[in-house]
Amino acid sequence: MRVVVAGYGPSAHRLIETLVTRGFDGEIVVVGEEPRPAYDRVHLTSYLTEGADLGYPVPPGVTTLLGARVTGIDRDGKAVVTDDGRREPYDVLVLATGSAPFVPPVPGAERAFVYRTIEDLEAIRKAAESARHGVVVGGGLLGLEAADALRGLGLSTAIVEIAPWLMPRQVDEGGGAVLKGHIEALGLGVHTGVMLERVEDGRVVLKDGGEIPAEVVVFSAGIRPRDELARAAGLEVGERGGIVVDAGMRTSDPSIYAIGECALAGGMVYGLVGPCNTQAEVAADRIMGGESSFGGADMSTKLKLLGVEVAQFGAMGGALDVTYMDPVGGVYKRLFISDDAQTLLGGICVGDATPYTNLKGFVGKPLPAAPADLLFTGSGVQLDLPDDAQVCSCNNVCAGEIREAIAVQGLTDVGGIKSCTRAGTTCGSCVPMLKQLLVKSGVEVSKALCEHFDQSRAELFDIVRVRGITTFSQLIAEHGRGRGCDICKPAVASILASLHNQHVLDGELAALQDTNDHFLANIQKNGTYSVVPRIPGGEITPDKLIVIGEVARDFGLYTKITGGQRIDLFGARVEQLPQIWKRLVDAGFESGHAYGKALRTVKSCVGSTWCRYGVQDSVGLAIALELRYRGLRSPHKLKAAVSGCARECAEARSKDFGIIATEQGWNLYVCGNGGFKPRHADLLVSDVPTDELIKIIDRFLMFYIRTADRLQRTAAWLESLEGGLDYLRQVVVEDSLGICADLEAQMERHVATYFDEWRAVLEDPDKLRRFTSFVNAPGVPDPSIVFETERDQIKPVLVPLEVVRK
Amino acid sequence: MTELLIDRPIGTWVPVCSYAELIPERGVCVLVSGRQIAIFRDFGGRLYAVGNLDPFSGAHVLSRGIVGTRGSEPTVASPMHKQVFSLVTGVCLDDPAVSVPTYPVRVREGRVEVSA
Ligand code: SRM
Ligand SMILES: Cc1cc2nc3c(=O)[nH]c(=O)nc-3n(C[C@H](O)[C@H](O)[C@H](O)COP(=O)(O)OP(=O)(O)OC[C@H]3O[C@@H](n4cnc5c(N)ncnc54)[C@H](O)[C@@H]3O)c2cc1C
Ligand code: SF4
Ligand code: FES
Secondary structure, eight states, rough: OOEEEOOOOOHHHHHHHHHTTTTOSEEEEESSSSSSSSOOGGHHHHHHOOOOBBBBBOTTTEEEEETTOOOEEEEETTTETTSSSSSEEEEEEEEEEEEEOOOOTTTTGGEEESSSSSEEEEHHHHHHHHHHHHEEEOOOOHHHHHHHHHHTTEEEEEEEESSSSTTTTTTHHHHHHHHHHHHHTOOOOOEESEEEEEETTEEEEEESSSSEEEEEEEOOEEEEEEOOOHHHHOOOOOOOOOOEEESSBBBBSSTTEEOOEEEEEEEEOOOOHHHHHHHHHHHHHHHHOOOOOOOOOOEEEEEEEEEEEEEEEOOOOOOEEEEEEEETTTEEEEEEETTOOOOEEEEEEOOHHHHHHGGGGGGGOOOOOOHHHHHTSSSSSOOOOOOTSSEEEETTHHHHHHHHHHHTTTTSHHHHHHHOOOTTTSTTTTTHHHHHHHHHTTTOOOOOOOBBSSOOHHHHHHHHHHOOOHOOOOOOOOOOOOOTTHHHHHHHHHHHHHHHOOOTTTTGGGGSSOOOHHHHHHHOOOSOOOEOOGGGOOOOOHHHHHHHHHHHHTTOOOOEOOOSEEEEEEEOOOOGGGHHHHHHHHHTTBOOOOOOEEEEEEEEOOOOTTOOOOOOOOHHHHHHHHHTTTBOOOOSEEEEESSSSSSSSSSSGGEEEEEESSSSSSSEEESOOOOOSSOOOOEEEEEEEEHHHHHHHHHHHHHHHHHTTTOOOOOHHHHTTHHHHHHHHHHTTOOOTHHHHHHHHHHEEEEHHHOOHHHHHHTTHHHHTTOOOOOTTTOOOTTOOOOOEEEEEEEEEEOOOOOOOO | GGGGGSSOOOEEEEEEEEEGOOTTTEEEEEETTEEEHHHHHETTTTEEEEEEEETTTTTGGGGGGGEEEEEEEEEEOOTTTOOOTTTTBBBBSSTTTOOOOBBBBBEEEEEEEEEE
């Protein structure tokens, strides 16, 4: 049998993959208009932001015709013709032509972009280079994603939505209002309830007369099924588009199937990968003589857009409803319930998607608890999903299947569930549910650091401390196996450094360090390194500033003020690092440990010395703290700040430890961070004098260093600490474990043994020898490192790279 | 110095550094016939040589990765994005379709020699 597939998107991929894995013995030919095999469109944006490789592997034995469009179907002759003049005969034809973005017919529409393919993204990226403003027309799921992408390209971005609120298909008016708050807080413009009039050079004009500047305009105003081939061939199509299919995904011609976003199944066109995949599997089964059928699909969605969780499941209305709304925290949760208050019908969440995770499986079933309890997270309601509750809608996997896989295959982690059941492998939104199922199945989620150690980092820390172990070799020989890896070696290096404070390049320690610690500098994308001298508290004399400028100029380094109140010099080759540091050390600079999981900076505001509002000397304290804790290695980096009054110009509450001056002393806040998941620090103690403050910080830091996981910042550590902030306060303020004296003594040892790592390298010829590009040609600079000029400074020229696959 | 950059017939052994200079479980990079080759000494003292180009990032940095084992396979992890390569076969253990070239390497009278 010869199967021809028209269109090569995710649905076509799932079809041929299913055929091949199920042992289909005929010939398969796929014709795709895009220049590459199918790729993961759901994660399209990550192609822009991370350069992710989204391609699906072509299953073995399948013939692909890429960059070729099917232009006609000869139903009588059973063949399709393509724009490059081929004629491909078929026994079975599958239409998987997907859909095309709808472009509203407004004047100037031809200037706008759409957001669907890798080529679209490339075009947008190129246009954004010379642009400053962007507008996305359409405030649905894809529109917000496109807006986030434009923002990521550095454009000041606005969204225009015709409906009265954003994401009208997933949330109601209340949810839309909360969502709008989130989006605007990110600096995006939101214009709802307004129509686009036209697109002009450099702006869009709205029907209400308003204008928004935009050099880049992206339309994301819905999709239209690509049914043009079917139409021309006389197949039945829906009134509003879509190729009509039966429950077996067959069109009105029995030898032609249609699947995915071009198909109209049960009167619906499904615009989500989950149902498209199911349709592909049904068609594959039918082609192989099976009987399976497609009976509609769950359209629940959960996504995280611009850092905001939005989710919708089941129905968007019902006789009764319960709403929880916190406009300050930006949370909106609503459940719909049957008129007898017995059955859960659906729900909407903005800002917190826990109800989706916990309750999606209960749609159409009796409510598992009182609705109000279900909406409050942390109310302690324990839910057990029924076996037939769908957990992964992308791959149609139910709770029962997952439980069975866990029990029968003895699975212990999410990775195992993914490979056994496919759940969690597509959009990833069900992964929290998979974790819950694991935990509820009584699986001890492994705390092993890696394949070489069964212990957690905290356990290894105790072993090293109590047994007085000083080398990795001894630790792995007595407590692990093999010779380590890029996970356990740096973790053990950090433990040894926290406890013994030796030079990171001494003896065997050198082999444990990640490249940054090994060269005492941060690796950059072209293999060069950056140099960050310490500038305690951000205070610097003009003379020192001049030295930095001279060094940067003499070595031709790219120079930038960092977000940590110091200066970063980029583009140094390994053999230049000692020469650069020689100059800096001679001028009185020390390593800034920007490369280490260690104390980074203690930022300061100007404080009472100059500022008319300041109540304490924030600069003085910041410098004292930075000097006290410099060189302290820890599970992850440590950042701090000191503000001179409650105006908080140093942003202390976004730090691992932050101090804010009061009339009476200092308030200490702990466990905040910016970064990937921002968290405000919590108040640990208030109005304490300086010596008391330092004691508590000593204990806090050492307790964190002893007990945190590898690469766990203080914020995540606190969240995982049983008993939370209260427990932390008991331990480090009230000394409930009786370890405070020990923690303080450990910090004293660190402070007393501190030395400048870079100076030590410069004084040790053996360590210096490691700083060469080529050991057999020490004077030759790495020829692969090339720079060009941008805004009067250097910038790496990257080697164009195609990962070579066999 | 420049003599090292001249092309030489494939298959000749080129001395590059002294064995004692190599730190166990770390790499160095050498330039042979214009090629960057990363040479590693493992804990047991064995030597391995692979291309220095990290095929995922395009930077010549593999010699600066962390050396270890996966199962019984000696490995190096790219310092850029941590993909792990077998030091024996050059195959990327996280993505077996990708590999780096390997080169013969030996010790003669305390000197390390590679053939490239
Ligand atoms: C240079 C700098 C950006 C700048 O030009 O301003 C920077 C640059 C890097 N940051 Fe940062 N961060 C810099 C300030 C920040 C700040 C702001 C701050 O410190 O006040 C933050 C948010 C605050 C925070 O950390 O809570 C920040 C959050 C991150 C994160 C996310 C951490 C998180 O917990 O989510 C990473 C990733 C990581 O560490 O795993 C990161 C990682 C990095 C790395 C090390 C990424 C890497 O591995 O290549 C960058 C390389 C630095 C280099 O090569 O020298 N950087 N980074 C800033 C250096 C400050 C300094 O003087 O040391
Ligand atoms: C940015 C973005 C984010 C998304 N996020 C999500 C998400 O989070 N969750 C979710 O469930 N869904 C999401 N989707 C939707 C999801 O990507 C689609 O449901 C899925 O791509 C549908 O697959 P398909 O193969 O049916 O159609 P398509 O992906 O459209 O593939 C059809 C292919 O056929 C080709 N083609 C069309 N006509 C012809 C012809 N005549 N000859 C040859 N080739 C032809 C097209 O060029 C295309 O390559 C997202 C989509 C986008 C664009
Ligand atoms: S935090 Fe207070 S003291 Fe410090 S600069 Fe701001 S206003 Fe002045
Ligand atoms: S719901 Fe998308 S991967 Fe499971």
